[in-house]
């Protein structure tokens with residue numbers, strides 16, 4: 001199954017995509033993670049993407065389209081994949097349709113005030129990709145999966161969160177209509193706990 005996870009920043013795309021990846025044994029392809037890895041490795045692409053990400057702007061379409069196109073050609077994508085954070089513009093979605101056949105676009109939906117609360121308390125592990133909320137860490141600062149010290153993403157600062165929400169509304173939200181018109185859209189309201197939302201995601205995908 002080839003799945004797209006749509007939805008605003010903080011809706012839980014990464015969390016639910018990771019859980020689904022383990023269950024379905026297909027890769028989660030997160031353009032945000034790939035770009036952060038490129039920044040860490042100081043590759044030319046990473047260096048050019050850094051300023052966009054830190055301001056909460058989108059990295060240019062041709063850059064992300066190129067990385068996803070290459071990634072989908074790898075062997076582990078033959079049985080399916082979960083696109084997490086791509087496409088984010090109509091131009092990316094149109095490009096994707098020329099090299100991939102998508103089965104479902106899952107729109108994770110959440111009100112802005114919940115997004116802000118989630119993102120401002122988010123802590124991430126740059127080593128294994130684990131994501132936590134400070135309210136669940138009980139004062140701990142290390143990743144429960146690999147022990148690495150957790151950090152706050154630079155783009156989870158209050159002013160950058162606002163910008164990311166505006167960018168989402170202007171550039172990414174139109175994809176809801178795009179996939180609705182193609183008959184591929186399913187919307188999941190993510191208002192509950194992680195487990196409850198995951199169940200709603202599974203139900204939307206008709207998983208037993």
Ligand code: AMP
Pocket residue numbers: 009031032033035052053054056057058059060061064084085086087088089092155164
């Ligand atoms: P994420 O981890 O998905 O929240 O992505 C973090 C940041 O990476 C975004 O705010 C963008 O700056 C950049 N990014 C990730 N995916 C894309 C994409 N598909 N198109 C453009 N920029 C992206």
